[in-house]
Amino acid sequence: MRSLLPLAPLRETFLGEMLLSLPDNMYTLKKSLGQHFLTDENISRKIVESLPVSDGQQVLEVGPGAGAITKYLLQIPGIHFKAVELDTEKVTYLEKTYPAIQGKLINESILDTALPFEGPFRIIGNFPYNISTQIMFKVLEWRPQVDIVVGMFQKEVAQRIASPHGNKDYGILSVLLQAFYKIEYLFEVHENCFNPPPKVKSAVIRLTRLEQPADIASERKFFVLVKTAFGQRRKQLRNPLKTMFSKELLASDPIFSKRAEELTVADFAALSHKMI
Template sequence: MEKVKPKKHLGQHFLTDLGIAEKIAKSLTGHQGIRKVLEIGPGMGVLTDFLLMQDWDLYLVDIDSESIRYLHKKYPDLGDKIIEADFLTGDFATVMQEPYAIVGNFPYNISSQIFFKVLEQRHQVTEVVCMLQKEVAQRIASPKGNKDYGILSVLLQAFYDIEYLFSVSPEVFNPPPKVNSGVIRLKRNEINKLDCDEKLFFRVVKQGFSTRRKTLRNCLKSMGLTESLNQDPIMDKRAEQLDVQEFVGLTKKLQESWNQ
């Protein structure tokens, strides 16, 4: 079969190192007993080959029609489990119908958007094993107080236990990206609902990191802080100094101050 050419506008960098592909595949644990797996952006199936060896109930999604044609020829038995679609706009909650895991070499230019989609489907997505730009991977896995800690760190850590697994150098891709890559694993935690208004929690986290070097008092002033909350010592901190539970507490304080 003729090889698929990586497309720059789709952010495609095809993994060529079989050892790394196998290592990524083996990092998927089947957390919470899940057997159904969705691979995002399989390209020519380098990772897919190792996933199939592990006997997952595997689905493939790719936005690239050339890759889809190639995958249908390579894996005829997968049939309609090979899906031509954009994961960001597709209704995969309906496609998968039950809890599932996500795996893949994520396009660097949309990796953050993929994670926001995962957050939307957090009650169905039990595990994610993925490769993405190293700095983004480190940010997601970073603890509070670290310069890498940010919006995605807090939002994902609220619902997932996250591990940074290993780094990957550019030369194992075609074409080589200009950055290093990192592989991380997210496992759904036991939190079904935060102890606060979740929509407000998301707003507070995003607004809190809107200007990293400013205190929360300055970042959140547009949200209508009461005088008492304005004087609260937590407002002297910066967003990067708060962990998930501290953000939950801040969200509750904001709610309560509005209700007084």
């Protein structure tokens, strides 16, 4: 997903993209990048207001697009701001439209971006929906430096991240993120708040890093355990996990008669210490 300033007329092109015209400028909406531009100013402000910042705070925006939330971030005094945007055309547009962003744009995919700051920083964005799950794995990679994330996702993905155990939406992403972050499901965003309206609903969530993360044996063991358990989520755990634990433990511990979605994050963490 990407952002858009309001009141931009549009027309279809023969390339299947949309031209969006603004005074003294023009850019295209690229379907290949899954671009749907946010046009609702109240929602833009609400997203920015959901990210707590203090003087000197380092902030990275992911996918600024045409600047729907960027323009509000640039108005926050005392923060050190950068934005990462893959679309070169949008980078050019942002630099022409918002002179204050000069020197603060990283023109590449967030998935390929090196750490943008030294020291701690926070992330905000109207995340590209087609790579939003991958962005969350990037957050986990950067976890030592990223303490808070505010992002807009496809509603189903937001629900999955925030889902408690015992819920059908609870899965790999739920467990891996909840092991390290507190998840808050903040608000939903109607499709009519975008231009063009997407075919899916959207929601904004906030991740706040836990002071005491889950007690896991190691990230490698924990990640493999969770992914394997949910790989056959309809089966009792003793089936998908049979190569990871002793036969004695598999037979004696009643937890292995449960399915993956029945286990809490703490359950998975405890199991990681018992793996062969």
